[in-house]
Amino acid sequence: xxxxxxxxxxxxxxxxxxxxDKRLIFDRIRKKWLVLQPEEMVRQLILExxxxxxxxNSNRISMExxxxxxxxxxxxxxxxxxKEVKPYLLIECKAPQVKISQAVFEQVSWYxxxxxxxxxxVTNGRENYCCWMDYEAxxxxxxxAVPDPG
Numbered sequence: 001x002x003x004x005x006x007x008x009x010x011x012x013x014x015x016x017x018x019x020x021d022k023r024l025i026f027d028r029i030r031k032k033w034l035v036l037q038p039e040e041m042v043r044q045l046i047l048e049x050x051x052x053x054x055x056x057n058s059n060r061i062s063m064e065x066x067x068x069x070x071x072x073x074x075x076x077x078x079x080x081x082x083k084e085v086k087p088y089l090l091i092e093c094k095a096p097q098v099k100i101s102q103a104v105f106e107q108v109s110w111y112x113x114x115x116x117x118x119x120x121x122v123t124n125g126r127e128n129y130c131c132w133m134d135y136e137a138x139x140x141x142x143x144x145a146v147p148d149p150g
Contacts, residue, residue: 001142003128010048014041029063038095042125043077046093049146056080056149060088067111076111082150087117089147094124105129119147 015026016036023036025044034040043063050056060081067074078091092108094100104122112120112133120140121130130147131140 001129001144003130003143003145005049005123005128005146007042007045007049007123007125010045010052013048013052014044027063029058029061038097039077039093042093042096042123045125046091046123047078050078050080054146054149060085060149068114070113074111079115079117080150086150087115088150089119089121090115090117091121091123094122096125098124100124100127100129118150119143121146 017024017033019033024033025036025040026032027034027044029047047061047063050061051058062076062079062081064075064077065079067076076090077093079087080089080091082088090108090112092104092111094104098104100122108120108122116133116135118133119130120133121128123129130143130145132143132147133140
């Protein structure tokens, strides 16, 4: 079930600047300027949505950190922690032109194999999907909204 989120409404609230021949965007979680790529724009827009619309706490969000998956080094896009500082929501971001396909769901599921979060989300800024993981039943359920902060 797709979740309808108007991420572009947050675009004017992002800090963007030009430096030499590059456009940069400020990441308020990592507190640094990054080269503005399409996927980075989606990452920053979903971050603003989580903070402003859903009430998530910026102190419980990690962005683009390393992750060990079956002895391989990978990087997740966003990981939200709950009040007990346990991984709660794993988000995989893609550039707007990248279709949300089965491969994207498999990627976030693979990353989750070492985290075991209760919620997974994938977005390209246009298509947004979130599911709740039922580890006991070895199943999942798509949600019609992003979960409340944990």
